[in-house]
Amino acid sequence: MTVALASLLEEKRILVCCGSGGTGKTTVAAALGVQAALAGKRVLALTIDPARRLAASLGLSAIGNAETRVPEEKFLACGVHPRGTLHAMMLDTKGAFDDVIARYAPSEEVRDNILRNRFYQNLSAAMAGSHEYLAAETLYRIFLEDRYDLIILDTPPTRHALDFLEAPDRVKSFFDRRISGWFLQPTLRVGRLGWRVFHRTTGTVFRMIERVTGAEFLRDVSEFLAGLADAFDIFRSRADEVLELLRSDGTAFVLVTRTDPVALGEASFFFQRLREGGLPLGACVVNKVHALCVSPPASTGPPAVLPSGHPEALDAAYLRNRRALPAGMVDQLMECYRQCLRLASQEAERLRELNSRLSGTVPMCIVPAFDEDVFDLGGLLRIGAFLIPAGSRPDAA
Amino acid sequence: MTLDDVLSRRVLILAGKGGVGKSVLAAALGWMGAREGKRILLVEMDTVGTLPGLLGSPGGPTYTEIPLAPNLSCLHVDGRSGLEEYLQIVLKSKRLAARIFRSPLYQYFVNVAPGLKELMAVGKIWDLEHKTLPGTGRPRYDLFIVDMPATGHAVSYLRMPMAAVKTLKKGFVHREAQKVADLLQDPRKTSFNIVTLPSEMPVNEAFELYEKARFELRLPIGCLFVNQVAPPFFSGESLERFTRWKAHVEAETESPKSVLPLAVQSERELLACAESWRKRRELQEGYLERMRKVFPNQILHLPWIPWVDSPRSLVERLAECLAAASLERPHEKEP
Numbered sequence: 001m002t003v004a005l006a007s008l009l010e011e012k013r014i015l016v017c018c019g020s021g022g023t024g025k026t027t028v029a030a031a032l033g034v035q036a037a038l039a040g041k042r043v044l045a046l047t048i049d050p051a052r053r054l055a056a057s058l059g060l061s062a063i064g065n066a067e068t069r070v071p072e073e074k075f076l077a078c079g080v081h082p083r084g085t086l087h088a089m090m091l092d093t094k095g096a097f098d099d100v101i102a103r104y105a106p107s108e109e110v111r112d113n114i115l116r117n118r119f120y121q122n123l124s125a126a127m128a129g130s131h132e133y134l135a136a137e138t139l140y141r142i143f144l145e146d147r148y149d150l151i152i153l154d155t156p157p158t159r160h161a162l163d164f165l166e167a168p169d170r171v172k173s174f175f176d177r178r179i180s181g182w183f184l185q186p187t188l189r190v191g192r193l194g195w196r197v198f199h200r201t202t203g204t205v206f207r208m209i210e211r212v213t214g215a216e217f218l219r220d221v222s223e224f225l226a227g228l229a230d231a232f233d234i235f236r237s238r239a240d241e242v243l244e245l246l247r248s249d250g251t252a253f254v255l256v257t258r259t260d261p262v263a264l265g266e267a268s269f270f271f272q273r274l275r276e277g278g279l280p281l282g283a284c285v286v287n288k289v290h291a292l293c294v295s296p297p298a299s300t301g302p303p304a305v306l307p308s309g310h311p312e313a314l315d316a317a318y319l320r321n322r323r324a325l326p327a328g329m330v331d332q333l334m335e336c337y338r339q340c341l342r343l344a345s346q347e348a349e350r351l352r353e354l355n356s357r358l359s360g361t362v363p364m365c366i367v368p369a370f371d372e373d374v375f376d377l378g379g380l381l382r383i384g385a386f387l388i389p390a391g392s393r394p395d396a397a
Numbered sequence: 398m399t400l401d402d403v404l405s406r407r408v409l410i411l412a413g414k415g416g417v418g419k420s421v422l423a424a425a426l427g428w429m430g431a432r433e434g435k436r437i438l439l440v441e442m443d444t445v446g447t448l449p450g451l452l453g454s455p456g457g458p459t460y461t462e463i464p465l466a467p468n469l470s471c472l473h474v475d476g477r478s479g480l481e482e483y484l485q486i487v488l489k490s491k492r493l494a495a496r497i498f499r500s501p502l503y504q505y506f507v508n509v510a511p512g513l514k515e516l517m518a519v520g521k522i523w524d525l526e527h528k529t530l531p532g533t534g535r536p537r538y539d540l541f542i543v544d545m546p547a548t549g550h551a552v553s554y555l556r557m558p559m560a561a562v563k564t565l566k567k568g569f570v571h572r573e574a575q576k577v578a579d580l581l582q583d584p585r586k587t588s589f590n591i592v593t594l595p596s597e598m599p600v601n602e603a604f605e606l607y608e609k610a611r612f613e614l615r616l617p618i619g620c621l622f623v624n625q626v627a628p629p630f631f632s633g634e635s636l637e638r639f640t641r642w643k644a645h646v647e648a649e650t651e652s653p654k655s656v657l658p659l660a661v662q663s664e665r666e667l668l669a670c671a672e673s674w675r676k677r678r679e680l681q682e683g684y685l686e687r688m689r690k691v692f693p694n695q696i697l698h699l700p701w702i703p704w705v706d707s708p709r710s711l712v713e714r715l716a717e718c719l720a721a722a723s724l725e726r727p728h729e730k731e732p
Contacts, residue, residue, distance in 0.1 A: 020415060020416060021414060021415010021416040021547045022414060022415050022416015022417060022594075022599070023416060118564060122512060122560070122564065170508070173505070173508060174508070176505070182502055202500065202502050204493070204496075204497060205497055205500050205502045205503050205506065206502070208484070208487075208488070208497060208503075209506055210568075211487075211568065211569060216565070216566070217564075217565065258416075261705075261707070261708050261711075262420070262421070262447075262451075262708065263416070265450070290703065310659055310662075310663050311663060311667070313659040313660045313662075313663045314660055314663045314664060314667060315660065318660070319664075323642050323645065324638060324641070324642070325638055325639070325642055326635060326638065329631060329635055329638065329639070332631075333667060333670075333671050334667070336667075336670050336671055336674050337663075337666065337667045337670045337671075339703050340666075340670040340673075340703075342703075343703045371673060371676040371677065371680065372676075372680060373596050373597045373680065375597055
C-alpha cells in the first residue's frame with residue numbers, strides 16, 4: 001500500500017505537502033526529501049515555516065533564500081549513504097518579495113522607489129496570502145531552472161490552507177488592468193484628485209477611499225502600480241503557469257493529517273478543495289498515530305494497530321502480590337492501559353473511515369507518534385521507514 | 398495575571414501555533430464561564446464554523462451571532478462584512494452603500510488594501526465591546542473570547558490597529574484604529590493568552606509570540622495554557638517498585654506456569670503503555686521547565702484527553718478540568 005509513496009518520489013517532479021497546522025507537514029516533507037535523496041534523486045525541500053532545531057541539526061543555520069546542501073557527513077553519521085543530494089531552502093518572505101520586485105522592475109530607480117513605497121512595505125508584510133503566493137512563485141522559478149529531480153514544498157501554516165490554492169488567482173486579480181488602471185490615472189499620481197474624470201460610482205468610491213484612508217494611501221498605491229505597470233502581464237501569465245504546473249502530471253499533493261476529530265475534519269475539507277481545484281492528491285499521511293507507539297510494526301508489512309490486549313485477563317491481585325506493586329499504582333496502571341486500548345480502538349475506527357473515504361484510489365500511510373520529538377536526521381530516517389518501508393524502495397528492486 | 402484575572406476582564410484573546418487546541422480551549426472557557434452565569438460571546442477570527450461545530454451546533458458560518466448554549470453565543474468575524482457594516486454607518490445611505498459595494502473598484506480596493514480586512518475584523522471587537530443591552534445600559538456580553546488564527550496571522554491581525562495609526566496620519570481609519578489599539582492595550586479590559594503544547598515547535602512559537610505581544614504589540618499578557626500535558630509519573634519509592642517490576646517482566650523469557658498466556662501478553666502491553674506514559678512525561682518535563690523560566694504569569698497545565706466520543710465531549714471534559722481545583726498551576730507569581 002505504501003509502495004505508492006515510493007513511486008511518487010520516483011515519478012513526480014513536485015510534491016506539495018499540505019494539511020492543517022500541527023500535523024507535522026514540515027517534518028514529513030523533510031523525511032520524504034531524505035528518502036528521495038537516499039534513492040538517488042537531486043532533491044530540494046522548500047519550506048516557509050522552519051523548525052529551527054531541525055534545520056540546525058541538518059547543518060542549515062541560515063534562514064534566507066539560499067538553497068543549502070545538507071552535508072553528506074550528516075547522512076554518513078547516521079549510517080546511510082545517499083546516492084543523490086538533499087538541499088533545503090527556507091523562504092524568507094520579505095526577502096523573496098523584494099527579489100520578485102527586483103526581477104520585474106523596469107529600472108533600478110523604479111525598483112528602489114517600490115521598495116521604499118509604504119504601500120508595498122505593508123503589502124509584503126501584511127497581505128494575507130502573500131506568503132502563499134511567494135511559495136508558489138519560488139517553486140515555479142526553481143522548477144524552471146531544472147536543477148533538481150524533485151522539489152518538495154511544505155505549504156505555509158494556514159488553518160485551512162485555502163490561501164495557497166487561491167494565491168495565484170488572487171495575484172491575477174491584483175494585476176487586473178481594467179481596475180488597477182484606475183489607480184494609474186495621472187491626476188491621481190500627482191495627488192490632485194480629479195474625480196470628475198471618472199464614472200459616477202467610481203468617483204464616489206475613490207472619494208470614499210480617500211475619506212477612509214486619507215489621500216496618501218491612494219498616492220502610494222498608484223505609485224506602486226505605476227512602477228510595475230509593464231510587468232502586469234508577466235505577473236498574470238506566471239500566475240496561470242503556476243496553477244498549470246500544480247495541476248500537471250508531474251505534481252502530486254501529499255495530505256498530512258492526524259487521527260483526532262478536528263484534524264480529520266479539516267482533512268476532509270481538504271479533499272474537497274483539491275478535487276474542486278483539479279489538483280492531484282497523491283497520498284495521505286496519517287501522522288502521530290498514538291496507538292502504534294505501543295507496538296511498532298516491523299519495517300515490512302502493514303502496520304498493526306495495537307495494543308489489542310485484554311485488561312480483564314490481568315488480575316490486579318496478581319500484580320499486587322506476585323509483582324509487589326502498591327494497590328494505588330496498580331489502579332493507575334490499569335487505567336492507563338484501558339485508556340490506551342480505548343484510544344487504539346478509536347484510532348483504528350477512524351483510520352478505517354478515512355481509508356474508505358479515500359476509496360482505495362489514494363494510498364494511506366501511517367506514521368506513529370514517537371516518544372521523542374523529531375529534530376534530527378535520525379528522527380527523519382525513523383519516519384522515513386514508515387513512509388517508505390524498506391521493501392517498497394524503488395532502489396531495493 | 399491568573400486565570401481568575403483573565404476571566405474577569407472583557408476581552409480574552411487566545412493565540413498560538415496551529416493545531417495546539419486554541420478553538421477547543423476557547424469553547425471550553427466559554428462553556429465554563431457560561432455555566433457560571435456569565436454572558437459570553439465566542440469570536441472566531443479566521444476559521445469558518447469551527448467553534449459552532451465543536452459544540453455540536455449545525456449552524457454554518459454567518460456574520461450574525463449564533464446562540465450555542467444558555468449564555469453562550471458565537472460570532473464569525475470577517476473583515477469584509479465588518480467593513481461594509483462600518484461604511485453603511487459612515488455613508489448614511491443604504492442605497493449609496495449598496496451601489497458602492499457592487500462596484501468592481503470597491504471590490505478591488507478591499508482585496509488589495511493591505512491589512513484593511515484584518516483591521517476591520519479587530520475593529521469589530523471594539524464595536525462589540527461597546528454594545529449595550531437596550532434600555533439598561535448594561536453591556537450585552539460580559540466576556541469576549543477571541544479565537545485567533547495561527548501565530549503569524551494572529552500577529553498581523555493584532556498589529557494592524559497600531560500600524561494604521563502610524564501609517565495613516567489622518568482620516569476615519571486613523572481615529573478608529575486608535576480606539577481599537579487603546580482597547581487592545583488596556584490591561585483592565587484585555588488579556589492576551591498563549592496556547593501551546595509541551596513540545597519543540599509549539600514552545601518555540603509560544604516564546605516568539607510572547608516576545609512580540611509584550612514588547613512589539615504591547616498587549617497585556619495573560620496566561621500561558623499548556624495543552625495535552627501527561628500526568629506526573631510515579632516518583633520516589635513507587636518509581637523504584639515500577640522499575641523493579643519492569644526489570645522482572647523484561648527478564649522473563651518463559652511465562653510462569655500459573656498464569657494464562659493472555660495475561661502474559663496483557664502484562665507486557667500494560668508495561669509498554671506505562672513506559673510510553675513515563676517517556677512522554679519525561680520529555681514534556683524539559684519544556685515545562687523552560688516555560689516556567691521564561692513566562693512571568695500563570696501557567697496552566699491542561700490534561701491530555703486521549704479519547705473522546707465527539708468534539709463536544711472534549712470541550713466539556715476540558716471545561717470540567719478548567720473549573721476543577723485539581724488543575725496543575727505550577728507558577729502562581731503575579732507580574
